[in-house]
Amino acid sequence: MPTERSNLREPAIGGLAPSQLRLLTKVARMYHEHGMRQPQIAEQLHISQPRVSRLLKQATELGIVRTTVVTPSGVHAELEERIERRFGLRDVVVADPGQPAPGEQSVLQAIGAAGAVYLETTLTGGDRIGISSWSSTLLATVDAMRPRPTPVAERVVQVIGGVGNSTSQVYATRLADRLAILTGAEAVFLPAPGLASSPAAREVLMSDPHISDVLATYGGLSMLLAGLGSLEPSPLLVESGNAIADGEQEALRELGAVGDICLRFFDEKGQAVRSPLDDRVLGIDVETLRSIPRVVAIAGGSRKYTAIRAALRGGWVDVLVTDLGVARRLAAEPDDR
Amino acid sequence: MPTERSNLREPAIGGLAPSQLRLLTKVARMYHEHGMRQPQIAEQLHISQPRVSRLLKQATELGIVRTTVVTPSGVHAELEERIERRFGLRDVVVADPGQPAPGEQSVLQAIGAAGAVYLETTLTGGDRIGISSWSSTLLATVDAMRPRPTPVAERVVQVIGGVGNSTSQVYATRLADRLAILTGAEAVFLPAPGLASSPAAREVLMSDPHISDVLATYGGLSMLLAGLGSLEPSPLLVESGNAIADGEQEALRELGAVGDICLRFFDEKGQAVRSPLDDRVLGIDVETLRSIPRVVAIAGGSRKYTAIRAALRGGWVDVLVTDLGVARRLAAEPDDR
DNA sequence: TTCACTATCGAATAGGTATTCAATGCTCCA
DNA sequence: TGGAGCATTGAATACCTATTCGATAGTGAA
Numbered sequence: 173m174p175t176e177r178s179n180l181r182e183p184a185i186g187g188l189a190p191s192q193l194r195l196l197t198k199v200a201r202m203y204h205e206h207g208m209r210q211p212q213i214a215e216q217l218h219i220s221q222p223r224v225s226r227l228l229k230q231a232t233e234l235g236i237v238r239t240t241v242v243t244p245s246g247v248h249a250e251l252e253e254r255i256e257r258r259f260g261l262r263d264v265v266v267a268d269p270g271q272p273a274p275g276e277q278s279v280l281q282a283i284g285a286a287g288a289v290y291l292e293t294t295l296t297g298g299d300r301i302g303i304s305s306w307s308s309t310l311l312a313t314v315d316a317m318r319p320r321p322t323p324v325a326e327r328v329v330q331v332i333g334g335v336g337n338s339t340s341q342v343y344a345t346r347l348a349d350r351l352a353i354l355t356g357a358e359a360v361f362l363p364a365p366g367l368a369s370s371p372a373a374r375e376v377l378m379s380d381p382h383i384s385d386v387l388a389t390y391g392g393l394s395m396l397l398a399g400l401g402s403l404e405p406s407p408l409l410v411e412s413g414n415a416i417a418d419g420e421q422e423a424l425r426e427l428g429a430v431g432d433i434c435l436r437f438f439d440e441k442g443q444a445v446r447s448p449l450d451d452r453v454l455g456i457d458v459e460t461l462r463s464i465p466r467v468v469a470i471a472g473g474s475r476k477y478t479a480i481r482a483a484l485r486g487g488w489v490d491v492l493v494t495d496l497g498v499a500r501r502l503a504a505e506p507d508d509r
Numbered sequence: 510m511p512t513e514r515s516n517l518r519e520p521a522i523g524g525l526a527p528s529q530l531r532l533l534t535k536v537a538r539m540y541h542e543h544g545m546r547q548p549q550i551a552e553q554l555h556i557s558q559p560r561v562s563r564l565l566k567q568a569t570e571l572g573i574v575r576t577t578v579v580t581p582s583g584v585h586a587e588l589e590e591r592i593e594r595r596f597g598l599r600d601v602v603v604a605d606p607g608q609p610a611p612g613e614q615s616v617l618q619a620i621g622a623a624g625a626v627y628l629e630t631t632l633t634g635g636d637r638i639g640i641s642s643w644s645s646t647l648l649a650t651v652d653a654m655r656p657r658p659t660p661v662a663e664r665v666v667q668v669i670g671g672v673g674n675s676t677s678q679v680y681a682t683r684l685a686d687r688l689a690i691l692t693g694a695e696a697v698f699l700p701a702p703g704l705a706s707s708p709a710a711r712e713v714l715m716s717d718p719h720i721s722d723v724l725a726t727y728g729g730l731s732m733l734l735a736g737l738g739s740l741e742p743s744p745l746l747v748e749s750g751n752a753i754a755d756g757e758q759e760a761l762r763e764l765g766a767v768g769d770i771c772l773r774f775f776d777e778k779g780q781a782v783r784s785p786l787d788d789r790v791l792g793i794d795v796e797t798l799r800s801i802p803r804v805v806a807i808a809g810g811s812r813k814y815t816a817i818r819a820a821l822r823g824g825w826v827d828v829l830v831t832d833l834g835v836a837r838r839l840a841a842e843p844d845d846r
Numbered sequence: 847t848t849c850a851c852t853a854t855c856g857a858a859t860a861g862g863t864a865t866t867c868a869a870t871g872c873t874c875c876a
Numbered sequence: 877t878g879g880a881g882c883a884t885t886g887a888a889t890a891c892c893t894a895t896t897c898g899a900t901a902g903t904g905a906a
Contacts, residue, residue, distance in 0.1 A: 193581045200578045201607050210893065220856050225894055231578075235626060239576045241537045241568075242652050245683065246527050249534045250690065262553060265531070289528040294555035296886085322870070466555075547863065557886050562864055853902075861894070872883075 193236075199224055200231040248496065254503040255492070259484040263491040265290050266499040267472070279473045279495045284312025287470040287493045291317060291397075295324040295355060299394045302331040302456065302464065304434045305347050306366070307399025309470050314350045323356030329389050331396065332434050332455035333366035351397070362386045364454045366435060371451040378454070390456045396464045400471035401432040402479035420449060431479025433469065433488050434461060440478065442486020466490050472498050481505065530573075536561055537568040542656075577622040577653055580605035585833065591840045592829070596821040599803070600828040602627050603836040616810045616832045621649025624807040624830045628654060628734075632661040632692060636731045639668040639793065639801065640688055641771045642681035643703070644736025646807050651687045660693025666726050668733065669771050669792035670703035688734075699723045701791045703772060708788040715791065727793045733801045737808035738769040739816035757786060768816025770806065770825050771798060777815065779823020803827050809835050818842065
């Protein structure tokens with residue numbers, strides 16, 4: 173098959189003579205269909221290995237070799253990519269509750285499972301994880317995780333105090349505890365309410381070494397696992413004794429707040445909303461939060477849509493785990509950047 | 510690297526959890542479509558480079574990533590021209606499976622890839638495409654298409670209802686859906702069975718506005734993408750629950766039918782064969798079908814030879830994408846016009 | 847013919863990927 | 877409960893591929 177003479181007039185498809193095309197297809201077949209290595213092909217055709225490489229490249233450019241990725245049904249790769257691009261996220265995971273109009277419970281379960289898988293595959297060791305507590309979404313996530321015998325994280329730190337009465341405070345630390353057990357990490361609790369009764373009370377608490385020591389660890393976090401709060405009443409918040417009084421919620425809404433991450437509120441555009449509440453929150457501050465390399469938000473359900481969108485717009489989040497419904501709406505958002 | 514597998518069904522969820530599939534697809538797209546290097550992907554997804562390599566390998570094995578070598582047009586130019594002239598076609602594309610005696614799977618892949626290239630090069634925008642569903646050939650075609658950044662078609666319309674059980678009905682719409690996504694077009698589905706249980710049932714269905722609205726769009730199609738059916742049992746038809754009962758097939762054969770396009774049957778000479786079935790088919794009718802400016806048939810394999818020849822003789826088709834074996838036989842046909 | 851320019855080629859090697867290997871976890875059976 | 881056997885993992889690395897770079901040949905103008 174070696175060389176042909178350079179024919180004068182040939183139809184020339186793609187700017188190339190058919191003889192060239194035949195060589196291209198031949199090499200492409202040997203490589204892609206017969207699995208031959210380039211040196212083998214080179215030897216058989218009496219050409220050099222770099223030449224084979226160049227021919228293959230050319231064949232790909234000309235579309236003679238085409239590689240396609242078929243998205244299996246039930247996987248929403250395009251959707252995820254669109255959201256990643258639109259909001260500049262590192263990773264998006266879309267969980268499919270598998271029902272046309274899923275209830276909150278199904279959504280919770282779906283994103284919980286997806287979040288768990290995400291953590292299981294991406295926590296490989298050494299991470300210092302912050303976890304915002306009291307979110308039923310995070311609870312669902314942690315519940316769906318399988319215990320790892322080998323430590324896959326160094327430390328799990330509670331970045332927000334407990335909320336509400338002492339019962340739910342316990343519950344808040346439980347989340348951090350569970351995650352720590354599951355990942356084999358050391359757990360660091362924040363033995364304090366998430367919301368002090370006054371700025372002064374917060375100062376007092378923060379001067380307690382038990383607490384300040386914990387706060388000092390926030391700077392070294394490599395990852396934050398957070399739920400997103402919406403300013404609609406959430407079942408859990410209500411249950412846990414209305415951490416944020418109705419009046420305060422109202423005030424926040426009037427300031428334009430639509431949601432929060434770790435009790436730091438933001439408006440529709442994702443801009444931080446300052447409020448008197450800020451000085452009573454016992455937890456990670458905005459600056460430290462934003463300096464964490466990987467902030468993973470797990471949140472879904474139409475009730476939280478506005479909050480999720482705002483969090484993405486404001487760049488509060490690097491990785492989002494959400495449900496199909498929210499994902500579709502996010503993907504349909506006009507690009508406002 | 511053995512490529513030979515009798516993988517005749519859908520994307521092949523090889524007993525894997527959806528979350529696994531999701532990751533496979535994600536990695537595959539990052540690598541093959543976005544051209545990212547493995548270390549990059551590893552970093553972004555917080556997994557190790559060897560893992561990325563293994564995931565890619567697995568994705569290839571599962572058929573999520575498929576690489577095909579397409580015969581560039583022009584290699585078989587003479588053959589193509591001869592068939593065009595003999596049967597008065599607008600265009601013929603001959604795909605070379607590249608093996609002396611290719612199995613159905615190789616033929617499928619070859620003509621699928623060739624069909625994909627044909628579509629990619631001839632769809633330039635504004636087309637309203639009808640697509641006949643449930644054809645494994647069309648599936649192979651759509652699977653081999655690369656996504657286009659700009660929309661190249663206006664609308665993709667399903668011109669035949671689904672066939673068989675509800676599972677394969679979904680599968681039928683998926684084909685239209687995929688094509689719509691790939692071309693950036695709006696998808697219009699026909700939410701109905703392709704074959705009603707009785708003429709009366711068909712009437713009822715057709716009076717449903719969801720369905721009649723779709724039927725009304727058939728008149729404006731600028732192009733039809735169709736498979737060709739032969740009256741030999743096809744693996745897919747059998748699998749999807751014998752849409753056409755054996756007895757009916759037999760009856761059709763006795764009427765002289767050798768094949769169909771969109772469930773409209775024709776005999777050896779390409780003449781339409783009227784049968785009781787006609788009044789049960791929910792899809793495009795013969796007259797509308799024949800008025801479509803460009804009917805592209807993608808079909809190959811010796812099993813379908815008689816049907817293909819008949820379709821050409823009857824002038825059902827303007828463009829044919831087929832395999833080398835069929836092409837050679839077609840070119841050797843005596844001119845009987 | 848000569849010269850300048852460009853295209854093409856292969857040796858060397860940089861770059862990227864797949865595999866090996868040892869460690870560890872899981873499953874199943876005694 | 878213990879442990880044999882199999883599966884999975886990432887670090888190290890062998891392997892394979894793509895690119896660089898200098899050499900050579902073709903091309904066209906003077």
